[in-house]
Amino acid sequence: MEQHKMVDLHSQYLRLKSDIDKAMADVLEQTSFINGPAVKVFQSNLEKYLNVKHVIPCANGTDALQIALMALNLQPGDEVITSTFTFIATVEVIALLKLKPVLVDVEPDTFTLLPEEVEKAITPMTKAIIPVHLFGQGADMNAIMSIAKKHHLKVVEDTAQAIGCDYNVNGSTTKLGTIGDIGCTSFFPSKNLGCFGDGGACFTNNDSLAEKMRMIVNHGSQKKYYHQIIGVNSRLDTLQAAVLDVKLKHLDDFNNRRKTAAKWYDEELKEIDNLVIPTRSSDSDHIFHQYTIKVKNGERDKLQNFLKENNIPSMVYYPVPLHQQEAFAAYQDSDSSLPNSEDLSTQVLSLPMHTELSEEQLKDITSTIKRFFNHGQ
Numbered sequence: 518m519e520q521h522k523m524v525d526l527h528s529q530y531l532r533l534k535s536d537i538d539k540a541m542a543d544v545l546e547q548t549s550f551i552n553g554p555a556v557k558v559f560q561s562n563l564e565k566y567l568n569v570k571h572v573i574p575c576a577n578g579t580d581a582l583q584i585a586l587m588a589l590n591l592q593p594g595d596e597v598i599t600s601t602f603t604f605i606a607t608v609e610v611i612a613l614l615k616l617k618p619v620l621v622d623v624e625p626d627t628f629t630l631l632p633e634e635v636e637k638a639i640t641p642m643t644k645a646i647i648p649v650h651l652f653g654q655g656a657d658m659n660a661i662m663s664i665a666k667k668h669h670l671k672v673v674e675d676t677a678q679a680i681g682c683d684y685n686v687n688g689s690t691t692k693l694g695t696i697g698d699i700g701c702t703s704f705f706p707s708k709n710l711g712c713f714g715d716g717g718a719c720f721t722n723n724d725s726l727a728e729k730m731r732m733i734v735n736h737g738s739q740k741k742y743y744h745q746i747i748g749v750n751s752r753l754d755t756l757q758a759a760v761l762d763v764k765l766k767h768l769d770d771f772n773n774r775r776k777t778a779a780k781w782y783d784e785e786l787k788e789i790d791n792l793v794i795p796t797r798s799s800d801s802d803h804i805f806h807q808y809t810i811k812v813k814n815g816e817r818d819k820l821q822n823f824l825k826e827n828n829i830p831s832m833v834y835y836p837v838p839l840h841q842q843e844a845f846a847a848y849q850d851s852d853s854s855l856p857n858s859e860d861l862s863t864q865v866l867s868l869p870m871h872t873e874l875s876e877e878q879l880k881d882i883t884s885t886i887k888r889f890f891n892h893g894q
């Protein structure tokens with residue numbers, strides 16, 4: 518049996534090696550490393566795949582979020598509501614732009630923004646909401662979009678963990694990241710669509726936001742050496758675009774492989790007391806960027822150690838919710854409490870999840886977990 522890994526990028530590469538090597542060799546041959554033809558080709562193929570008017574490639578997912586917020590004309594002190602239970606990048610960019618991050622709690626079963634908490638947090642300074650589609654499943658976009666409409670707020674979707682996931686928008690199937698004003702994603706290697714370094718993109722159906730984001734990624738410029746606005750330098754390398762264009766053709770297969778592994782985990786783990794398998798929300802598909810269980814008896818860390826002793830890696834995403842992080846202390850009342858996220862940070866455990874998981878590996882992982890709980894062994 519192959520050694521267990523959280524993510525097995527090497528075996529996936531070997532399966533696609535001839536196409537990827539050729540795509541990379543073509544870029545090397547052209548020496549078109551910056552804004553080469555592969556960037557435009559990938560951009561256009563991703564627009565078709567997502568059924569969105571504009572994809573703006575950039576250097577990573579954190580930049581994508583920053584570029585999206587810069588395009589919205591927000592003013593210092595404006596408030597942006599988002600989840601406290603996410604990767605730091607989502608909130609970091611809000612603070613960097615001198616906006617105020619307003620962190621709210623998540624739904625304890627899907628780990629995504631609680632719409633009623635979003636609505637409670639709205640003030641006259643609120644300008645935008647960033648729902649995070651955590652672990653590969655959509656936040657409650659139907660509720661969030663109606664709150665945004667009612668209060669005239671912009672919506673930026675953090676789709677770093679959910680690219681390719683379908684969502685039911687009032688009866689019509691839509692890709693996550695294309696529902697709000699702007700969607701953002703990351704092509705970090707371990708993501709469902711990952712490159713061989715850093716990469717990211719913004720998506721929008723709005724022509725003027727697209728035009729502005731294209732300027733922002735290019736030093737605020739449309740014409741070389743003429744700069745209309747303050748921008749940044751954030752480009753997707755041509756080599757990364759070439760890899761991504763090969764992988765994009767396999768994205769649905771990648772996501773299906775993850776779903777198959779998740780089904781195996783579900784079947785094997787669902788009967789264990791004190792272990793809760795992931796919940797599916799009603800409007801969203803789940804493409805399992807992570808397969809995250811909850812361990813209810815206070816034994817999460819013991820289970821993690823037991824898995825480690827048996828050569829099975831696992832990860833805690835996330836051990837400290839962002840409202841409790843030192844970096845954001847200035848934005849919180851010292852007694853502020855977001856109990857669902859605080860509980861989750863002591864309960865969640867993500868198991869190995871990738872496109873190459875074999876039945877033998879899954880059997881070994883689930884039987885080891887059952888052994889820990891003395892369940893049916």
Ligand SMILES: Cc1ncc(COP(=O)(O)O)c(C=O)c1O
Pocket residue numbers: 577578579580603604606607649675677678702703704705715716717
């Ligand atoms: C939810 C979320 N948002 C944003 C990012 C930032 O992406 P990147 O690492 O490409 O900057 C990540 C990546 O880990 C993420 O998981």
